Amino acid sequence: DAKTTQPTSMDCAEGRAANLPCNHSTISGNEYVYWYRQIHSQGPQYIIHGLKNNETNEMASLIITEDRKSSTLILPHATLRDTAVYYCIVRLLVQGAQKLVFGQGTRLTINP
C-alpha cells in the first residue's frame, strides 16, 4: 500500500470550509484514496473514497489531483462535531477482506 503524509494538526473556524491535505506520491494506478475519521474515543467512521475523479457525498468532498499524487478532503461547513482525527488511507480495493492501514492522521480542531 502507498504511504501517505498528512499534517499532524489543523484548526478551522466553525462554519468555514475545512480543507485537509494528503500526499501519496507513490500511489499506483489502481489504488484508491479513502478517508476515515475518529471522533474522540469512538471507532473510526468512513467518510468517502475515490480513484481518479472528484467525489462528493453528504459528509464531504474529495478532490484528487490529476497526477493522483495528492488529495484534499473538504468539509464544506465545519461544525464543532467535526473535531476529530482524520485518516487518509491509500490501498487497493480488493475482493475480500479490506486490511486497512491507519497512519497518525490529522487532528482537526473546529473552533467556535
Added chain:
Amino acid sequence: DAGITQSPRHKVTETGTPVTLRCHQTENHRYMYWYRQDPGHGLRLIHYSYGVKDTDKGEVSDGYSVSRSKTEDFLLTLESATSSQTSVYFCAISTPRRGFEQFFGPGTRLTVL
C-alpha cells in the same frame, strides 16, 4: 449505526490472566476484524475473518488468537495477557457489497496490570 457491539467495554486484568473480548454484529456481514489502538500509533490490524471458521493474521497477531463459530460473533483471546497488550481494541465489519467501507464498534479499553 451499524449493529456492532463489543463486550466488555472496559476491563482491568492482571498479567498472565486469559482474556476474551467479544464482538457481536446484527448485520450478517461476512468480514470481521480486530484492531488495536495505542498512543502514538494508528489502528493496527490484529486478526480478521472472512467467514465462519475462516480467519487470518493481521499486522500484530502475536499473543492473540481468534475464533468465529457463528457469523455474528468474533472473539479475540489473549491467552496470557501482558502489560504490552494494554490498549483500546476495536472490532469492525464489512460486506462485499460495500467493500470500501468498514463499520467500527465502540471499542473495548483493556488494562493489564
